[in-house]
Amino acid sequence: MRALHWNGQRLTLDSSYATPLASEQIALVRVHLAGICSTDLQILKGYMGFRGVPGHEFVGSVSEGPGSLLGKRVVGEINFGCGRCENCARGLSRHCPNRSVMGILNADGAFAEYVAVPAANLHLVPDKVSDEEAVFTEPLAAAFEILEQVQLDPGDQVLVLGDGKLGNLCAQVLRLTGANVTALGKHEDKLKLIKRVGVRTILLNDWQPRLFDVVVEATGSPSGLELALSAVRPRGTLVLKSTVAGNHDVSLAPIVINEINVIGSRCGLFAPALEALEEKSVSVTPLIEKVYPLNDGSEAVEHAARRETRKILLRP
């Protein structure tokens, strides 16, 4: 099959990459669309020391494997747990210490014609959800993860820091709770996208310091943390969404002095994300910038890495 392969130095199209094998537990999924996210861009800079086929945002259809899934349109949770440890037993395979992670750690990903996914990780895509919407399930689930971790009440003052794709999705999801959500970002055009779905927006240049019950740091930049810390009320909550490669250089004294609750938040469950896509309670397709054929993978990655770019998709 064709696949984009990362050897640690270069991303190249391999036209005869070995097609993965299916089994009773492992489905072979023909990829319809795959999304390039900033974790992929970090991986192509060396993050996680990954080698193989990147890509963990995808929608496809099952071509081989468990009979009940054959031909079905699916999306897939990206953490492949061992199924035997304490975390897996508690439904937290995304924290399994022995996990592999699609396109990130010890498992090939979706920048290819086919990807192998444990059947247990797959979710059927409702008919009402297009491929262009379904490919956002994984990042949307990461936004819904916040609601698994933080109790938000109607009227709570919430600030989302960052107007990129993750910030956009977080703002939309948090708004569903009835909280008063404000998005703060650097880019007028990106903030417009967020404003369109009914979230109050503020351009960073116009920012007047004030305090919020909950702040979500989704800038993807180390510098976001200091502003985030300054905007949380005493005993308030700061949700960290950005994984930043390298060290922070920041005073953490405000966490102690103001008794802030800092919650790290990563991957989420797919069910609430698919439900929101089916109910059209969130809007994701305006986030798509361009769809590239898989063969133009290098160009697509280059485009995704440019500042101000919305979501770049690959179609194999």
Next chain:
Amino acid sequence: MRALHWNGQRLTLDSSYATPLASEQIALVRVHLAGICSTDLQILKGYMGFRGVPGHEFVGSVSEGPGSLLGKRVVGEINFGCGRCENCARGLSRHCPNRSVMGILNADGAFAEYVAVPAANLHLVPDKVSDEEAVFTEPLAAAFEILEQVQLDPGDQVLVLGDGKLGNLCAQVLRLTGANVTALGKHEDKLKLIKRVGVRTILLNDWQPRLFDVVVEATGSPSGLELALSAVRPRGTLVLKSTVAGNHDVSLAPIVINEINVIGSRCGLFAPALEALEEKSVSVTPLIEKVYPLNDGSEAVEHAARRETRKILLRP
């Protein structure tokens, strides 16, 4: 009166410092004992830009002020709230944005013959509690604050990082919940003090990495954070107790990847601390290294700043 005065450069004994005034709301407390804590040492390095009389750990007796308190032995909560804001209304005057803080921010402290304290901040010291025990109420309350913020269950695996006074008190308090508490530190003699109260101890040189449900960072050193982060299980809790002057230089990615809950924890309520002292469920007097007369304040501070030193007290 005599008082130790910090002018931003030097700490000097002033034998004719103005005795503070009492009123119906403000009690004048004759200080029996005052403790030197590491925040005081930071203040004498410039922290908070404080000028005046330092000291916020004290026990004394009311010599002037509200009649019902006259002659009573008291300790006092150190945050003086405005009494009118939202935080004060919620009983969180220690987060009042307009607060002054005894010996730390806009209010003279207890390294003096007398200190003025709002009557609302005072707590009577039970007869069974000696002055030498009562002077630990403030730091002990800071340890009890953790139990206000984190739900600990019997059998939870808890690690306290740091074998200093705060680490010692935290380990003792957390042990009262029935949790399995381990203390990790650098100093054999200090760990012995902790071991004596029934807490398992590990010398840093013998540390074998493993994961805990809850980790309390009480080292007072910026380098403690990295070890603390590495010892929290996925979705576990890290309590930050140390206020460190200056910046941390640390990767915070583990917080996100392992979805750790980081809780800043500062001052606490005095009632549970006084109750524990009365019931003798915690042991504090072995932490006393030496009692100095107020007139030898500079020498006392110098002694307190030496590594390995336990609690230094001042007797005015």
